[in-house]
Amino acid sequence: MRATAKRERPALTCNWADIEHSLDTHGHAVLPRLLNAEQCEALAALYAKDDAYxxxxxxxxxxxxxxxxxYFAYPLPPVIDQLRHELYRGLAPIANHxxxxxxxxxxxxxxxxxxxxxxxxxxxxxxxxLMLxxxxxxxxxxxxxxxxxxxFPLQATIxxxxxxxxxVGGEFVMTELSARSQRVEVVQLRQGDAVVFAVNERPVMGKRGTRKGAMRHGVSRIQCGERYTAGLIFHDAQ
Known part of the structure; x- marks a missing residue:
């Protein structure tokens, strides 16, 4: 049974027009400094607390x-729950389009x-x-x-x-394959940045109209050190 945590984060102030343009053009959009350093460190510290998952x-x-x-258990940590709700609210019109x-x-x-x-x-x-x-x-x-x-056709990673x-290393990588082209893109992120991206397929505009682009994402090899990320998927699992 899903439960809702008390939310502890103010409403997001995102430029959704710019986000939609980037998603339409590239299949992803970077949301800079979605979390500050203290919030990032607090979330990363949750990884060791098994009862949260x-x-x-x-x-x-x-x-x-x-x-x-x-994978987190319900109720989600407040900051994760808040971000999941607020990002969904901004992304739903894009997903419908x-x-x-x-x-x-x-x-x-x-x-x-x-x-x-x-x-x-x-x-x-x-x-x-989830946390990775x-x-x-x-x-x-x-x-x-x-x-x-x-x-839901969009998700986010922080x-x-x-x-x-x-x-060092550990770049976020996306690929896109359509009937007429293929593309690989490396997305550079800083601590606290989020990337919103296509889960599976996205519309790709071409000279002959709209076609489907099949999207995949991953992470390149870590050369040294430790890398923590939080993932926000908006549909739940069976």
Whole structure:
């Protein structure tokens, strides 16, 4: 059963027009300084508290890469719960526009709780926000985060560690494959930055109209140090 934590973060002040333009153009958008250093350190410290999570995944056991991640249990930590609700609210109109462009007959409600009720009614009741931890040699294979019938087409990752201080390497990587092109992009993030990106497919505008771009994301190999990130997925899992 999903529970709601007391929220402890003010409303986001994002330029959603710029975010939508970047998502439409590149398949991702960077939200700079979404969290400050203190908030990042507090979230990273949660990784050691097993009672905050419903499960732990060792990536090598499943062929996912090298490293591990943990899915939060409900109720989510307040900052994660707040960000999940507020980012969804800004992203839902973009997701609806994408589905219209792709000819997908699914529209998302304005508020996250209504969408999570849709997931719950379909048996998707397990929370999907997570924390990821990599050490030297760690990486994440290219993948998609789907989890069930109901999928929100955008998600976010927040970098909690400091590049070139806490770790070296470990860049966020995206690939896009469509009928006429393929593309690889490395997204540079600083501590506290978030990247919002396509989960699975996105509309790609071309000379002959809109086509589907198949998106995958991953993390390049960590050369040294430790890298922590928080992931915000808006649909729950079966």
């Amino acid at each position: 419903r499960s732990r995944i060792v990536m090598a056991r499943h062929g996912f890469g090298q490293g591990e991640y943990k 994408w589905n219209q462009q792709l000819g997908i007959d699914v529209q998302y409600p304005d508020e996250l709780d209504a969408f999570l009720q849709r997931c719950q009614d379909a048996g998707q009741t397990r929370p999907t926000p 931890h990599y050490t030297e040699g760690g990486y994440n294979c290219l993948h998609r985060d789907l989890y069930g019938e109901h999928v 970098l909690l560690s400091r590049p070139d201080k806490d770790f």
